[in-house]
Amino acid sequence: MARKGVKLPVESSEDRAGLGPRRAALRLLNAVTGEGMLLSDARAAAMLAQLPPEGRARAQRLAQETLRNLSRADEWLGPRLRKAPPLGVLNALRLGAVEIGRGEAAHGVVNALVALVAEGKRTEGFRGLANAVLRALAKEGPEGWAGLPGPVLPDWLREPLVESWGEAAVEAMEAAQLAGAPLDLSAKGDPGELAQALGGELLPTGTVRLDAGVQVTALPGYQEGAFWVQDAAAALPALVLDAQRGERVLDLCAAPGGKTLQMAARGAEVTALDISAPRLERLRDNLARTGLPARVAQGDALEFGEGGWDAILLDAPCSATGTIRRHPDLPVARDGAEIPGLLDLQEAMIDHALSLLRPGGRLVFATCSLLPEEGEEQVEAARERHPGLTVEPPEAPGLDPAWRVESGLRTRPDHWADLGGMDGFFVTRLRKPGA
Numbered sequence: 168m169a170r171k172g173v174k175l176p177v178e179s180s181e182d183r184a185g186l187g188p189r190r191a192a193l194r195l196l197n198a199v200t201g202e203g204m205l206l207s208d209a210r211a212a213a214m215l216a217q218l219p220p221e222g223r224a225r226a227q228r229l230a231q232e233t234l235r236n237l238s239r240a241d242e243w244l245g246p247r248l249r250k251a252p253p254l255g256v257l258n259a260l261r262l263g264a265v266e267i268g269r270g271e272a273a274h275g276v277v278n279a280l281v282a283l284v285a286e287g288k289r290t291e292g293f294r295g296l297a298n299a300v301l302r303a304l305a306k307e308g309p310e311g312w313a314g315l316p317g318p319v320l321p322d323w324l325r326e327p328l329v330e331s332w333g334e335a336a337v338e339a340m341e342a343a344q345l346a347g348a349p350l351d352l353s354a355k356g357d358p359g360e361l362a363q364a365l366g367g368e369l370l371p372t373g374t375v376r377l378d379a380g381v382q383v384t385a386l387p388g389y390q391e392g393a394f395w396v397q398d399a400a401a402a403l404p405a406l407v408l409d410a411q412r413g414e415r416v417l418d419l420c421a422a423p424g425g426k427t428l429q430m431a432a433r434g435a436e437v438t439a440l441d442i443s444a445p446r447l448e449r450l451r452d453n454l455a456r457t458g459l460p461a462r463v464a465q466g467d468a469l470e471f472g473e474g475g476w477d478a479i480l481l482d483a484p485c486s487a488t489g490t491i492r493r494h495p496d497l498p499v500a501r502d503g504a505e506i507p508g509l510l511d512l513q514e515a516m517i518d519h520a521l522s523l524l525r526p527g528g529r530l531v532f533a534t535c536s537l538l539p540e541e542g543e544e545q546v547e548a549a550r551e552r553h554p555g556l557t558v559e560p561p562e563a564p565g566l567d568p569a570w571r572v573e574s575g576l577r578t579r580p581d582h583w584a585d586l587g588g589m590d591g592f593f594v595t596r597l598r599k600p601g602a
């Protein structure tokens with residue numbers, strides 16, 4: 168019982184109706200679909216700031232689930248909408264469709280979303296429509312949802328992926344995006360011991376895999392820096408670079424630092440460079456938490472002039488299309504317009520990185536992209552620009568033969584399906600001539 172004078176948090180009727188998280192989810196959806204904002208954007212965090220931690224997590228979950236299922240929600244809503252309502256109304260309907268489809272108590276969902284539509288000046292006039300449409304979906308319930316086709320990626324991404332990998336592979340990637348991603352950890356020490364300590368699964372390449380819902384900061388060993396979060400595919404570039412104790416290694420696009428930590432843990436002398444100050448703050452926090460050493464520098468990779476490196480890791484800025492399982496907002500927020508600029512930047516970075524290597528040094532170029540133009544084709548073009556540059560077959564424990572391509576490794580979200588999938592990555596290991 169509460170002591171006299173001690174105020175307990177009061178549950179408002181708003182909390183009971185789940186309005187706060189749904190309102191925040193709706194604002195996130197409007198920003199992603201209307202303004203091209205990513206959920207990782209600082210503005211997204213600001214939209215959630217008013218909510219308590221559980222409400223924040225719920226709002227994020229609702230927004231992510233709706234984005235993962237956007238095309239299915241539209242398919243369900245389509246026959247009930249004679250013309251497209253304003254985006255704010257459409258997003259409320261999409262959110263409601265996903266919740267009803269997933270078996271949430273329909274009465275509460277309809278009431279909450281109709282109330283949110285009624286709140287907005289530009290949407291209040293659609294209250295009746297929202298009510299009618301959501302009630303119709305509620306009548307069909309999860310059974311109606313289950314009969315819908317699986318989600319499809321937007322055309323700007325789907326078309327080039329089908330051209331590169333074929334229809335069946337893209338359908339498998341879409342299924343992987345719908346399934347989401349587990350929690351992957353890289354160990355500072357022995358990964359087998361970490362897997363045992365956390366009850367996780369030890370993957371063949373040394374990543375420790377846990378269920379998606381696990382709160383990483385609450386895991387034993389987190390504060391002591393025994394591990395860091397890193398997708399199994401994202402751990403491959405540093406494995407392929409194979410940094411040796413005492414080697415001088417440059418991590419040219421380093422933040423937030425997963426690969427810097429891997430190389431520092433192997434005893435290499437790592438310099439971590441990145442252009443982004445906020446992202447470097449996260450890298451510094453990661454170094455401090457794990458107690459691993461690295462020299463940190465902020466700047467533009469293209470202007471970095473220090474040469475003579477034994478090895479360089481270039482985890483270049485890219486479309487990030489390989490991370491759609493973790494970032495269902497990305498295909499919706501983006502439209503591919505930034506890709507030509509990224510291709511130019513990647514090319515310039517490869518050339519500059521090669522100029523900074525000592526003769527005979529090695530460059531690992533990696534992108535978390537599913538587009539061959541940001542991977543295989545970059546290597547082909549680099550070899551034409553740099554006669555004598557050789558591609559070395561990647562060697563590391565646990566590499567799956569299915570990932571091997573002529574210029575290195577290619578992973579996709581539909582790979583390792585029986586183990587829980589992995590991000591899409593391209594990784595190549597190049598040797599500068601003149602050793």
Ligand SMILES: C[S@@+](CC[C@H](N)C(=O)[O-])C[C@H]1O[C@@H](n2cnc3c(N)ncnc32)[C@H](O)[C@@H]1O
Pocket residue numbers: 419420421422423424425426427440441442443446466467468469482483484485
């Ligand atoms: C794919 S992320 C790197 C992820 C990082 N390697 C890791 O494992 O945690 C690409 C990084 O490139 C950085 N970047 C973009 N343009 C850059 C430039 N011109 N010079 C240096 N870094 C740049 C971004 O700030 C971003 O942190």
